[in-house]
Amino acid sequence: MIASLQPHKSRWRQTRKTLPVLSLAWLTLVVLISILTPALPLEPIDSVDPEQAISAPSIHHWFGTDVLGRDLFSRILRGSRISLACALAGAATALLVGVAWGLIAGGGSRQRDNVMMRFVDLVDSIPLVFLVILVASVVRGSVIEESGGGLGVFFVILGFVYWTPMARVVRGETISLANREWALAATALGSSPQRILRKEILPNLVPTILVTLTLIIPRVLLFEAFLSFLGLGVQSPHVSWGTLARDAFEVLNPVNTAWWLVLYPSLVLAMSLLALNIIGDALRSDLDPKDATK
């Protein structure tokens, strides 16, 4: 390192310790609220009050109201439930597909590894987002959506965008772990390759998988907001942070600027993303001693 770190070291260290804690607190709050939403005394989802349309934040409506006079605070809380569910379900899909793919590729023959990773390369060179938008537009208005499964399909679609980083990381780590002494010892003791993968390697992959998950979850969360913003994601009457932002931009005009409609839903999303990123960074630098930013 060229310049000295000394003068700022201690205070900087302190900030680096408190930020992840604050982030964790915020995320816990958001998760708790989204679990408890049905029990909270919120305005009913279908209540419309045209006389209160687009009113600024006040005692009665903490975050103001939207174009139909619905309370924005209640809608954001409702939205957090769906947004978080999307992120978790999407990340779970990415986790399952990615870990399985990486483990099978990294734990098998050189040839199988080659074929499977070439496929990952192919998927990565496709603008996958656009295919996902196509699939989302197929699901829209189809039988699946009419039978109420639209959201479920949407969750799964989200996961298919971000499974490749997980597959890559898991595959690399599997190969390096499989050559450690204890893995070789298990082979010498007569364990089958499948058993070694399951019993020896998979448990040791957990930290790596966790770190990768903290990278994937914010991206899925952002992608949900992105699709919903374009009108291809979560559909009314459901609300998510993305659809709230979409509603805000529909009424955005210079004469009567409803800034609260733009600001609050996006801010809640941004804070959650920031918190996830900070936790991810902290985890990474704790688990990786070589990290230069430590």
Next chain:
Amino acid sequence: MTPFLVRRFASATLTIWAVFTLSFFIIRSAPGGPFDLEREPAPDIKAAIEARYDLDLPLWKQYVQQGWLWLTLDPGPSLRQPDHDVATILSQGFPVSVLLGGWALVTGILAGLALGILSAWRPGSWIDRSVVLFASLGISLPMYLIAGLLIMTFSFHWKLLPPAGWTSLASLVLPMTCLALAPAAQVARLTRSGLLETSSEDFARTAKAKGRSPLSILILHCLRPASIPVASTLGPTAAALLTGSLVVEQIFAIPGIGMHFVQGAMNRDYPLVLGVVLLYTVLLQVLTLIGDLLIMWLDPRGSDMR
């Protein structure tokens, strides 16, 4: 070099074909068609329209036919804008999208490199910490929040820049800033950690012993190896930019091809949607190739060309 390029060309062709096939069948499996109107036309009229566009042929025949049309670069008319060729629509929107995206990419990368250098020059200082903060914010803030804030401050409050449209140079500023922010943050992050790592290597210490100033060591000696990760993420960065341009084009009402894509996907304009996806795929292949060539130039050791 030549075998490398040949191999890359082959894999790019394979990718483009795979994307074409996938998108063709995905969009064809969608319910409803391009000629669903509010008032259902008489069945024989609808059949006549569909026959006009060969939509009554078996699906595999349409697939082969469309594939051939795209190979000859003449995809025929748009289904929802019957007076316009898909080729015309795309060739009108494409320069707009490329201008916007290209400027955003270049600005973002340059700004990111500059910020990364500044930050690694004085690690731990307030500059460094602001850059780190900016880098985390830049990848955390949803693009529409930045767009909304920029519009409300610069267009509505101070009335400096137009909030939407594609008329003057001034109308380019806000959308470009929105798009450039994420790549700038990403590049700043990568450059900073790359520089911090390489500045503790032997050659950097030797340069310091020669009496070089810290800043010139960073720029002249460390920047080249440190920018390899930046070049290797050029493809994903560009992909993220393309995705972001969908949102930006919608917010700022910019007549690029992103708008056509979302519209076309919603009202089943098959050839138009295929066109946009193919165009983006080709663009992404080209940018990834540029990134790989850059890596070979930055680090000649690894030029076994995979």
